[in-house]
Amino acid sequence: MIVASLAFYLFAAMTVASGVMVISARNPVHSVLFLILAFFNSAGLFVLMGAEFLAMILVIVYVGAVAVLFLFVVMMLDINFVELREGFLQYLPIGGIIGLILLVELIMVIGAWAFAPEAAGVAAAPTPPIESVTNTEALGALIYTRYIYLFQGAGLILLIAMIGAIVLTLRQREGVRRQDISRQNTRPRSASVEIKKVQPGQGI
């Protein structure tokens, strides 16, 4: 399939190029826009692998929700670009170490070395071959049936993280008048409007 391999090289090259642009763009909003382009091209790569469900979820969750919030925040930041550039090199050592660790891990994944040789067999077993079921069914059976407790546990951890973030930012202020919609709607007409018959030339 010449078209598929052409598409692969297109998506892969675009992903890498936009990844580079994310860290090298001068304007943070442009960085986020390139990040979105990178997500989009990774979704294309997923489609080529036959993982169409993951591709769509990547677009819906990351591009459609997470990156929108990113963009939202970055656009509202008042950033001095010159100041931002100044301290750039001081983060080089730690960034370099993280990059090195990722590189070593990548080599370990691509190379034949395996920490636990039997792990590959276990990981490969749960999903039936891609021809017999659709992605959605395979993932559903795996997440919601086989590993349901782990999935629920992960969900609980995320929920606690969310509650923690809300608790940290919530502050009770005195003297705030809140709108109570049910009270507004149940207010009778007699409590809010008074009709007076005004005689001409007299006023109220």
Added chain:
Amino acid sequence: MVEFFWAYVWPLIIIVLQILAIVLPLLLAMAYLTLFERKVMAGMQLRVGPNVVGPFGLLQPIADGVKLFFKETVIPTGANKVVFLIAPMITFILALVAWAVIPFAEGWVLADINVGILYLFAISSLGVYGIVMAGWASNSRYAFLGALRSAAQMVSYEVSIGFVIITVLLCVGSLNLTDIVLAQKTVWFAIPLFPMFVVFFISALAETNRHPFDLPEAEAELVAGYQVEYSSMAFALFFLGEYINMILMSGMTVVLFLGGWLPPFDIAPFNWIPGPIWFALKIAFLLFVFVWVRATFPRYRYDQLMRLGWKVFLPLSLFWVAATAGVLVMFDWVPN
């Protein structure tokens, strides 16, 4: 060379022709939707509406298009030029590409993919980028406020749209749009899932930034929101995108709840009329409701809009997901 032609060039030509067969009627429908909107609103407000250009004003959309085309494109000096020009293109392209998976009749679909409904959901969730980028790149307070409002609004209503889609999928057992329509052979989902149908339609209004949720472009307070700095064809692309999105959301509602191309009753004379015509009629009805809502309701206040999305629709749709799943399991109606 001959092999190459039959293997690659010929399928490409077929696909291009199919795309044109979808896009050209769509653009025509969009053009006449503007006229339809103005005529219907005029009727509701006891006016005549456009009646000067052509018989009954039928050439008005063409006159409007030509007028926009010949206007000068103005790019503000403070604008971020590339993003400013990409934004309307994104809006327009996203509005068009979503039509690839819409089934017009059984087998009449450009790309019959397994995850069709997720594709539609993904594309409609990307629509916010055109608006946010336009608002930011314009470098104007009004445009930026409009963009921020729209980002919050569209993300909020997407959540309840997602749950509504899950409810429908529970009853179908497939993410393919053709399967969703065929599952409604006995009864349209609008009847058993009526509250979800209402939630979906109202969320569609919010998702397309239509009245009464048109806060991103509220004329009275934000001039025209994100599109205030745009002129000529750049504005026309936003306009086209918005109206095609209206048709698209109506199409999605028809596929999910009103039985797609299926006739209301599978008896004569209803089943003499071909499927695509039923599909178009149902879309036209929903578009009429879009216009009806615009002519009838005042604009929501922003906090009320957020309250409706997060405190009313989200719990309601979440409850209906659980209730539908419960009923399906209880009566053993779970598909396959």
